[in-house]
Amino acid sequence: MQMSLGQLLKMLGLGAVALTLGVEWVNWLARRLRPWRGPQGPLKEVLFFPSPITCTEHLYSPDRTSPCLCPLPHGIDTSFSRLLEHLLSACVSLELCVFSFSQLELSRAVLLLHGRGLAVRVLTDRDYMSITGSQIGALRRAGICVRHELSKVVHMHHKFALVDGRKLITGSLNWTATAVQSNKENVIVTEEPELVQPYRDEFSRLWEANDPANHNHHLPSSTATKGLVTHGNDV
Amino acid sequence: MQMSLGQLLKMLGLGAVALTLGVEWVNWLARRLRPWRGPQGPLKEVLFFPSPITCTEHLYSPDRTSPCLCPLPHGIDTSFSRLLEHLLSACVSLELCVFSFSQLELSRAVLLLHGRGLAVRVLTDRDYMSITGSQIGALRRAGICVRHELSKVVHMHHKFALVDGRKLITGSLNWTATAVQSNKENVIVTEEPELVQPYRDEFSRLWEANDPANHNHHLPSSTATKGLVTHGNDV
Numbered sequence: 001m002q003m004s005l006g007q008l009l010k011m012l013g014l015g016a017v018a019l020t021l022g023v024e025w026v027n028w029l030a031r032r033l034r035p036w037r038g039p040q041g042p043l044k045e046v047l048f049f050p051s052p053i054t055c056t057e058h059l060y061s062p063d064r065t066s067p068c069l070c071p072l073p074h075g076i077d078t079s080f081s082r083l084l085e086h087l088l089s090a091c092v093s094l095e096l097c098v099f100s101f102s103q104l105e106l107s108r109a110v111l112l113l114h115g116r117g118l119a120v121r122v123l124t125d126r127d128y129m130s131i132t133g134s135q136i137g138a139l140r141r142a143g144i145c146v147r148h149e150l151s152k153v154v155h156m157h158h159k160f161a162l163v164d165g166r167k168l169i170t171g172s173l174n175w176t177a178t179a180v181q182s183n184k185e186n187v188i189v190t191e192e193p194e195l196v197q198p199y200r201d202e203f204s205r206l207w208e209a210n211d212p213a214n215h216n217h218h219l220p221s222s223t224a225t226k227g228l229v230t231h232g233n234d235v
Numbered sequence: 236m237q238m239s240l241g242q243l244l245k246m247l248g249l250g251a252v253a254l255t256l257g258v259e260w261v262n263w264l265a266r267r268l269r270p271w272r273g274p275q276g277p278l279k280e281v282l283f284f285p286s287p288i289t290c291t292e293h294l295y296s297p298d299r300t301s302p303c304l305c306p307l308p309h310g311i312d313t314s315f316s317r318l319l320e321h322l323l324s325a326c327v328s329l330e331l332c333v334f335s336f337s338q339l340e341l342s343r344a345v346l347l348l349h350g351r352g353l354a355v356r357v358l359t360d361r362d363y364m365s366i367t368g369s370q371i372g373a374l375r376r377a378g379i380c381v382r383h384e385l386s387k388v389v390h391m392h393h394k395f396a397l398v399d400g401r402k403l404i405t406g407s408l409n410w411t412a413t414a415v416q417s418n419k420e421n422v423i424v425t426e427e428p429e430l431v432q433p434y435r436d437e438f439s440r441l442w443e444a445n446d447p448a449n450h451n452h453h454l455p456s457s458t459a460t461k462g463l464v465t466h467g468n469d470v
Contacts, residue, residue: 015253046433198281
């Protein structure tokens with residue numbers, strides 16, 4: 001069966017259309033199969049500190065209509081306001097694993113999320129939880145579940161947070177005013193599953209390892225009652 | 236011009252072949268245009284510490300044929316050996332921006348890379364560079380270009396490295412023996428350009444900002460000669 005030039009061109013034209021549609025379809029399918037990916041893939045954001053000090057009042061109460069009258073600059077995006085935004089984007093849970101926590105606005109954000117009924121868990125360092133200005137006591141008093149590194153010779157030096165179990169905030173930044181306002185620091189915010197999952201596993205592992213109830217079972221009863229109950233309870 | 240059923244089928248068949256070849260070609264092109272991407276995209280690895288102490292001798296001299304006779308465990312992959320491997324994979328350059336640097340094996344690796352002729356630059360904290368056990372002096376004496384945070388009131392608290400300008404190593408881990416062997420720490424190793432590029436920019440920015448030569452121009456000559464030349468020279 002012979003084919004005319006016209007038929008050949010028509011066939012090639014239809015093939016090209018089919019190719020274009022096919023590529024589009026494959027792309028569409030790839031996007032549908034990975035719902036967490038935006039046009040550039042999962043969220044990857046880097047924040048550097050120190051951050052300028054600006055008003056962040058609108059982030060705590062986005063429905064507020066009256067303007068804030070505080071003397072700080074308003075309406076400016078900073079590394080710190082981005083960090084707060086990511087933290088306050090939590091809808092379900094917040095897992096926090098942080099060496100030193102004394103920054104008041106971050107503490108206010110964590111208390112706000114707890115007040116909204118989110119599952120908030122905080123893991124911190126044994127020595128640094130009781131330094132001057134530490135917010136760990138305030139979190140505990142508010143009823144937030146707090147555990148600390150039980151070992152007396154090891155520092156829990158992580159500084160990461162998991163927002164709704166799918167957004168990771170991690171870096172060099174301790175949650176202190178000095179770190180936010182003075183130091184040279186970095187924070188990565190990402191929803192990349194290959195990065196988020198190991199941190200989720202690490203949080204679960206450390207949370208269990210520092211459960212004072214479990215720990216007591218492995219110790220002579222005298223040690224358990226003497227040292228760990230005071231420091232190691234969850235509230 | 237009418238088309239027979241046979242011609243239509245042939246056309247659809249050719250279209251399908253063209254579609255398949257086209258999709259393959261697009262995938263191939265995408266891979267070629269992004270040579271850093273493996274099957275799962277760019278490298279993303281998470282390392283947790285503390286790390287067991289094992290022999291890492293083979294990483295410094297991979298061509299060595301005689302077995303190492305040291306008493307440490309051999310042939311075991313640990314977080315620390317992975318960190319060393321990534322560091323020693325450098326072929327062209329190493330930019331290091333680290334708050335505290337006293338771990339001897341990491342110092343040996345940096346000295347080795349410098350000895351191989353790589354462009355090594357180290358940026359560190361003003362106060363911590365002179366603590367007991369700091370390796371900064373040894374790096375400077377070996378001729379490595381070292382700068383430190385010039386401000387007296389600010390800490391350079393980063394802990395990141397850039398290997399060949401395309402692999403980022405960053406996290407909570409200071410380059411100290413305690414951090415590696417005792418603390419709960421995390422490190423991300425990635426070649427994700429969206430993460431690497433901001434750190435490259437930050438390193439360049441901080442490197443320039445802490446160039447003592449530039450700094451001297453902006454200060455009264457008395458201040459420049461008094462304080463900065465002693466601490467701020469590159470070697």
